[in-house]
Amino acid sequence: MDQEEKQKRFEAMKAIRDELVGFATSPLFEYRTKNGYFPVVGEGSHFARVMFVGEAPGETEAKTGKPFCGASGRVLDECFAHIGMPRLDAYVTNIVKDRPPGNRDPELDEILLYSPFLDRQIEIIQPHVIATLGRFSMDYIMKKFNRGTDLRAISKIHGQVFEVEAPYGKIKILPLYHPAATIYNRATREDLFRDFEKLKTLIND
Numbered sequence: 001m002d003q004e005e006k007q008k009r010f011e012a013m014k015a016i017r018d019e020l021v022g023f024a025t026s027p028l029f030e031y032r033t034k035n036g037y038f039p040v041v042g043e044g045s046h047f048a049r050v051m052f053v054g055e056a057p058g059e060t061e062a063k064t065g066k067p068f069c070g071a072s073g074r075v076l077d078e079c080f081a082h083i084g085m086p087r088l089d090a091y092v093t094n095i096v097k098d099r100p101p102g103n104r105d106p107e108l109d110e111i112l113l114y115s116p117f118l119d120r121q122i123e124i125i126q127p128h129v130i131a132t133l134g135r136f137s138m139d140y141i142m143k144k145f146n147r148g149t150d151l152r153a154i155s156k157i158h159g160q161v162f163e164v165e166a167p168y169g170k171i172k173i174l175p176l177y178h179p180a181a182t183i184y185n186r187a188t189r190e191d192l193f194r195d196f197e198k199l200k201t202l203i204n205d
């Protein structure tokens with residue numbers, strides 16, 4: 001791997017982390033600092049072929065600074081194990097980088113405020129596949145790549161591949177159920193596992 005490029009990506013990601021740490025204008029900043037939480041930047045390879053985008057950190061994630069390390073993360077780990085892929089070969093992040101109080105859904109303003117960080121992460125990593133986890137990231141990523149008119153309920157379009165043009169070349173978007181939606185629902189869990197099998201075929205396309 002090119003050392004210079006590796007260093008460049010590392011520095012660019014570190015700049016994002018530093019900005020997030022000091023993001024005092026965010027409405028979620030006070031809640032973070034009051035609770036001793038961390039922003040959750042993301043985790044994995046800066047050269048990942050696939051990037052996973054969730055919603056926002058939950059409590060376990062905010063306490064540790066790592067994405068998907070609570071109950072949803074355990075489901076995600078099982079999905080990676082199912083396709084025999086080391087999780088750290090991918091890059092896992094969220095749209096909103098701070099925990100919304102009480103695990104409520106992220107608000108539109110928060111998505112708008114934090115999405116430029118995600119946009120920069122996509123530019124740094126240049127993933128070949130973006131797998132969205134749940135409705136919020138599906139909506140954001142599909143619209144970002146001008147496929148808003150193809151949006152349907154996640155139950156209808158999970159596992160479908162959308163080819164789009166990124167500034168660095170053609171990429172694929174794969175909407176997936178959010179792992180939390182599969183914790184008490186065996187049918188969606190099986191769908192998620194099957195969609196991961198599809199993902200495996202896309203990664204090296």
Ligand code: URA
Nearest residue numbers: 054055056058067068
């Ligand atoms: N749910 C998310 O969307 N992201 C996390 O990191 C954890 C739970």
